[in-house]
Amino acid sequence: MFPITEKKIISEILKHEGCADFITDLFHVNLLNNSVKPFTNFNSQLKSFIGISGKSPTEKVSIIDKGLLRKTIVKALKKRAFDSNLPYLHLAYYPKGYHTIVTFRVDCDVSDKESFFHLLKISEKYSFPLTWFLHLAFQESYIHEIDDIRKNGHEVQLHCYDHETYPSYIENKRNILKGKNIMEKEGFKVSGFVSPFGKWNHSLNRVLEEIKVNYSSEFAIGYDDFPFYPLYKNRRSKILQLPIHPICIGSLRKSGFTNHEMMNYFEKIITSKYERQEPIMLYGHPKNEIDNYPDVINFIFTTLKGLPDVWIATYTEYAKWWKKRLSAKYSVSIKGDFLTIKTDNTNPDLQLHIEKQDSLETYVPLLTAKLSMAHLKWTYRKEFTELSIDGIGSMLSDE
Numbered sequence: 213m214f215p216i217t218e219k220k221i222i223s224e225i226l227k228h229e230g231c232a233d234f235i236t237d238l239f240h241v242n243l244l245n246n247s248v249k250p251f252t253n254f255n256s257q258l259k260s261f262i263g264i265s266g267k268s269p270t271e272k273v274s275i276i277d278k279g280l281l282r283k284t285i286v287k288a289l290k291k292r293a294f295d296s297n298l299p300y301l302h303l304a305y306y307p308k309g310y311h312t313i314v315t316f317r318v319d320c321d322v323s324d325k326e327s328f329f330h331l332l333k334i335s336e337k338y339s340f341p342l343t344w345f346l347h348l349a350f351q352e353s354y355i356h357e358i359d360d361i362r363k364n365g366h367e368v369q370l371h372c373y374d375h376e377t378y379p380s381y382i383e384n385k386r387n388i389l390k391g392k393n394i395m396e397k398e399g400f401k402v403s404g405f406v407s408p409f410g411k412w413n414h415s416l417n418r419v420l421e422e423i424k425v426n427y428s429s430e431f432a433i434g435y436d437d438f439p440f441y442p443l444y445k446n447r448r449s450k451i452l453q454l455p456i457h458p459i460c461i462g463s464l465r466k467s468g469f470t471n472h473e474m475m476n477y478f479e480k481i482i483t484s485k486y487e488r489q490e491p492i493m494l495y496g497h498p499k500n501e502i503d504n505y506p507d508v509i510n511f512i513f514t515t516l517k518g519l520p521d522v523w524i525a526t527y528t529e530y531a532k533w534w535k536k537r538l539s540a541k542y543s544v545s546i547k548g549d550f551l552t553i554k555t556d557n558t559n560p561d562l563q564l565h566i567e568k569q570d571s572l573e574t575y576v577p578l579l580t581a582k583l584s585m586a587h588l589k590w591t592y593r594k595e596f597t598e599l600s601i602d603g604i605g606s607m608l609s610d611e
């Protein structure tokens with residue numbers, strides 16, 4: 213238990229940012245015009261996301277756009293660093309060599325064998341590893357045939373037994389354990405979870421902490437963002453949250469998108485996130501959705517596979533990376549042109565990302581070293597507005 217002060221929220225956000233101490237020390241709560249307290253808000257509501265052709269998909273997601281709040285804090289901190297003639301320095305979000313991460317999650321709601329293996333076949337055409345979340349009331353009958361797909365790099369985890377997220381602890385526990393037991397009897401280790409309808413509540417979190425999953429993913433607590441540990445009621449959840457973009461083919465169909473418009477929508481989302489080096493976390497359902505839109509899903513996989521230098525990962529790989537990154541310790545001091553890094557790290561995947569006021573940026577390995585900043589190779593970083601013209605990831609209006 214810890215009291216969640218504004219300072220605590222900010223320090224939690226900056227921990228995930230992996231800032232050097234001299235950057236974190238620059239931060240004062242009064243740098244922000246608004247309170248960061250909403251970060252602990254765990255309520256959800258129906259929001260419209262900006263679409264195309266005047267059509268806007270909707271989903272019931274976190275009331276607070278926590279990603280936007282995080283970016284506001286980082287932006288204020290960056291400005292503060294630049295105003296103090298310092299570079300902004302933090303741990304790179306992705307392993308060395310990757311521009312961003314790409315994941316595709318499959319919520320297997322009511323999927324029969326035919327729709328399940330139809331999607332599998334399409335993904336394998338692209339050698340695209342997916343993270344599958346089973347709805348055991350439907351997949352129990354053919355679960356022994358699902359075993360094998362893990363050999364090809366797919367990850368298989370738990371969605372539910374009955375497709376429901378309950379307010380009560382007892383009901384969630386019964387449902388989750390029922391599904392988990394079926395999977396474990398079949399030799400699956402359940403270490404990841406995504407809830408039905410993307411809902412999140414305390415009692416669900418309590419069950420997930422008890423069964424010790426490594427991560428969960430619920431857009432009712434966060435979306436379009438980097439991973440975080442939910443803060444609520446003076447606590448921090450022990451379960452790492454992996455936020456996704458909460459709009460799938462089904463959401464677009466509900467809002468009257470044609471196949472062609474769906475492809476345009478995903479192209480815009482993917483391009484916008486790629487340019488901004490934000491995680492590209494998409495999802496879908498094999499039955500009554502992807503099975504009816506083979507052209508759209510083929511388009512999505514083709515587009516994602518065509519992106520240069522992306523890390524196409526499963527959820528466990530991503531969670532593992534993020535936790536490794538969070539545990540990395542280092543200190544940096546700057547004297548004149550010299551940057552002195554001290555660290556015990558030896559993992560070559562971890563890097564420091566350094567940005568300067570003049571939109572120049574560079575990456576250096578997270579290894580003990582003394583570097584001349586003038587001799588580093590700096591590249592120009594294109595700046596993007598938080599709310600792009602098409603407003604990706606932001607809300608248009610509340611309903």
Ligand SMILES: [Zn+2]
Nearest residue numbers: 319321408409
């Ligand atoms: Zn579902």
